[in-house]
Structures are given as C-alpha cells and as structure tokens.
Amino acid sequence: MSSDFNSTLPAPLSDADALILKRYGRDIMQDTLGMIVESICCSAYGIFFAFAVNSILRTSWSRGKIVMLLVVIYLYASSVIQLGLDFATLFKNIHYLLMVPEIPIPDRALLADENLGFFPALEALFVFNMIVGDGVVIWRAWAIHQRRMLAILFPCFLLLVCFIFSVIDIVCFSYEGLLPGGEQICPQASLIAWTFSVGTNVLCTILIGRKALQHRKMMRALNVHRKSRMSTEKVLSILVESGFIYSLLWLSTVVAYIPAITRDTPWYYVYEVLQPISTQIAGMYPTVVIVIVNLQRTIWEEIPATITTGGTAQWGSSAKKSGQTDTFDTQRGVDIHLETVVEITREGSLSN
Numbered sequence: 040m041s042s043d044f045n046s047t048l049p050a051p052l053s054d055a056d057a058l059i060l061k062r063y064g065r066d067i068m069q070d071t072l073g074m075i076v077e078s079i080c081c082s083a084y085g086i087f088f089a090f091a092v093n094s095i096l097r098t099s100w101s102r103g104k105i106v107m108l109l110v111v112i113y114l115y116a117s118s119v120i121q122l123g124l125d126f127a128t129l130f131k132n133i134h135y136l137l138m139v140p141e142i143p144i145p146d147r148a149l150l151a152d153e154n155l156g157f158f159p160a161l162e163a164l165f166v167f168n169m170i171v172g173d174g175v176v177i178w179r180a181w182a183i184h185q186r187r188m189l190a191i192l193f194p195c196f197l198l199l200v201c202f203i204f205s206v207i208d209i210v211c212f213s214y215e216g217l218l219p220g221g222e223q224i225c226p227q228a229s230l231i232a233w234t235f236s237v238g239t240n241v242l243c244t245i246l247i248g249r250k251a252l253q254h255r256k257m258m259r260a261l262n263v264h265r266k267s268r269m270s271t272e273k274v275l276s277i278l279v280e281s282g283f284i285y286s287l288l289w290l291s292t293v294v295a296y297i298p299a300i301t302r303d304t305p306w307y308y309v310y311e312v313l314q315p316i317s318t319q320i321a322g323m324y325p326t327v328v329i330v331i332v333n334l335q336r337t338i339w340e341e342i343p344a345t346i347t348t349g350g351t352a353q354w355g356s357s358a359k360k361s362g363q364t365d366t367f368d369t370q371r372g373v374d375i376h377l378e379t380v381v382e383i384t385r386e387g388s389l390s391n
Contacts, residue, residue, distance in 0.1 A: 056144045063136045063147070066302060069311050070129050077315030081122045084323045088115040091326045094333035111329060114171060114322035117164045121318055124157045124164075159213040166205035166232060168321040173198050173239045175325035179278065179332065180243040183250050194242050201235035204228045230296045237289050244282030251275035277331055285324045292317040 052060070091111045095104055135142075135151035142150055177194050184190035211225035254275060291313050300306045 052144075059144050059148075062302075067129075067133060067136065069302060069307060070132060072308060073311040073315045074125060074129055076312050077122055077125060077318060080316055080319035080323070081118060084115065084118055084319050084326070087323060087326045087330060091330045091333070094330055098333065107329060110171060110175065111326055114168060114326060117168050118319050118322045121161060121164050121168075124161050125315075125318075128157050128161075159209065162212045162229075163209045165318055165321065166208060166229075169232075169236050170198070170202050170205060172321050172325040173201065173236055175328060176240055176243045176282070179328055180246045183247055183275070190246060191243075194239050194246070197235045197239040197242065201232050201239060204232040204235070208232055233289075233292070233296070237286065240282065240286045240289060244279060244286060247275060247282060248279040251279050274331060278328065281324070281327060281331075285320065288313075288316060288320055 088111065092108070095108050095111065098104060132151050136147050139147060139150070177191050177198060180194065181187075181191045205228075207224060208228040211228055294300055294306065294310045295314055295317075300310055
C-alpha cells in the first residue's frame with residue numbers, strides 16, 4: 040500500500056527548476072504590482088473623465104465642444120483598453136508560466152513571450168494617447184496666447200518629431216523579422232519620442248507660466264483684489280503647477296529606458312509603479328486640463344458682468360464670448376488688457 044502511494048508522487052524538482060519557478064513567481068509579483076497601480080490610476084481617471092464630460096455637456100454646443108468631447112472619450116477609452124490588455128497579458132503570463140505541466144519549466148518563459156501578441160497594440164495606444172495629450176496641451180497654450188501661431192511654433196515642431204518617431208516605434212513593434220535599418224533606429228525610437236514629448240510639455244508649461252506671470256503683474260499694477268472662486272490668475276496657476284507636476288512624472292519614467300534596471304534589481308519595482316502611472320496619466324492630464332478650463336467657463340457664465348468705459352458700453356451675461364471665457368473657439372486678436380478689464384468687472388460683481 041505504501042509503495043503504491045509513493046509511486047504516485049511526482050518526481051522532486053531539480054534545483055535548477057526550483058530556481059526558475061522562483062524567478063517566475065518574482066516576475067508575476069512584479070507584474071501584479073504594476074496592475075494594482077494601473078487599476079488605481081484608471082479608477083482615478085474615471086472620476087476626472089466624468090467631471091470632464093459633465094463640464095462639456097453643461098455648456099452650449101459648438102463644433103469645438105464636439106471635438107473636445109470626442110478627444111476626452113478617445114483618451115479615456117484608450118486608457119481603459121490598455122488596462123484590459125495589460126490584464127490579459129498578466130493572465131496569459133500566469134497561464135503559460137504555471138499552468139502548462141506538459142511543457143518543461145525552462146521553456147515556459149519563451150512560450151509566454153511567443154503567445155503575447157498585445158505588445159504592438161499596447162504600444163500604439165500608448166504613443167497615440169501621448170500624441171493626442173500633447174496636442175491638447177499645445178492647444179491650451181495656443182488659446183492662452185490668443186491664437187498666435189508663432190508662440191507655439193516650436194512646440195508644434197517638437198510634437199511633429201515625436202509623432203514621426205512614435206510611428207517608427209509602432210512599425211518596429213509590429214514588423215516581424217529584421218526591419219531594414221531597424222537595428223540602429225528601432226531600439227532608440229521610443230526613447231526619442233518620449234524625449235520630444237517631455238520637451239513639448241515642459242515648453243508649453245513655460246509658455247503658460249510666462250503668460251500667468253504677465254497677468255499677475257498687470258493685476259497687481261491695477262491693485263485688483265480677487266474674490267472669485269476661479270479667477271484667470273488661479274486657472275493659469277493651476278495649469279502651470281499641474282503642468283510641472285505632469286512633466287516631473289513624465290520625466291520619472293526615464294527608468295524604463297535605463298538598461299541596468301532589470302527584473303533582478305530592486306529598482307524594477309520602481310519601474311512597475313512609474314510605468315503604469317505614465318500609461319494612465321498620458322490621457323488623464325489632458326482631461327484634467329479640459330476640466331479646469333471648462334470649470335472656469337461654467338463659473339463665469341453664471342456671473343453677470345457689466346463694463347462701463349467712459350460711456351454706456353456694457354457687456355452682460357448674455358454676451359457671446361469674451362476672450363477669457365472661450366475654451367476652444369478663442370476669438371482672434373483679443374488683447375490681454377481687455378481680458379483683464381473683463382475679469383476685473385466680473386470679480387467686482389461677485390462682491391456686490
């Protein structure tokens with residue numbers, strides 16, 4: 040009886056197989072950490088998405104608003120799809136590493152790599168989210184500078200270069216076999232696209248910060264004391280601060296491009312935290328920008344304003360769009376001095 044029972048026991052693992060299984064377990068733990076972080080970020084993103092859609096639907100419809108709504112929906116849908124594909128990748132990894140007893144343990148990692156076809160789609164979703172998000176940031180800088188193309192000429196150039204290398208990166212991921220000339224450019228395409236994306240965001244944040252500084256100096260020179268909940272200065276300050284926070288988070292993902300950071304090092308856990316954050320924040324930050332801008336417009340549209348300039352000229356709450364309340368269809372040629380007068384009058388109405 041005892042001999043029959045012993046004959047059914049599986050053969051003990053060799054030391055080599057035990058070490059490999061231990062490595063598989065470590066890899067699964069690291070990937071699971073990344074999924075937990077990404078799920079938390081995506082949940083937070085859902086809250087901002089709801090605020091963004093609500094802020095858009097509360098205002099009057101226009102072609103610009105439809106475009107804005109489509110951008111917000113695309114960014115969020117893309118991030119949710121990325122989360123779903125990452126979960127599918129994790130489950131496939133677990134299946135091929137631990138649940139195929141007919142495959143020798145050392146061969147399972149190769150089998151898992153061969154059966155994961157989501158990487159091109161994940162890379163495409165990520166880089167196009169990055170491009171669209173950078174476009175929203177440029178749009179905001181362009182609107183704040185009264186549609187002056189010269190102000191955003193260099194950011195647009197950086198975005199164009201980012202787009203070119205993003206396309207190259209996607210082609211390199213999707214191409215099976217040796218891509219002609221790919222051995223030189225493919226390993227660096229993603230890093231170059233990321234670098235120009237960081238440059239685009241930093242430059243646009245500096246442009247908005249410069250405009251915010253000009254506006255603050257002018258308001259102080261006019262001795263204006265603000266009592267409104269969402270003045271122009273506050274909105275510009277929020278845009279600048281959030282832009283720098285986003286740029287810092289974006290810069291922190293440089294760990295993904297450091298060859299020395301492998302799964303064997305503790306720094307890989309840092310990578311597993313920062314990488315999913317960058318995946319979700321690529322769409323989250325542009326959505327936050329839209330929420331901030333639309334929140335300002337909604338508040339201002341609820342406040343009646345009257346301007347008297349040496350005569351009886353008045354603007355009421357039924358006026359169409361001032362250069363400040365416009366979000367997507369910013370009027371051409373609106374001067375910052377006129378915007379300041381509009382703001383002073385609106386803020387003055389709050390104190391009455």
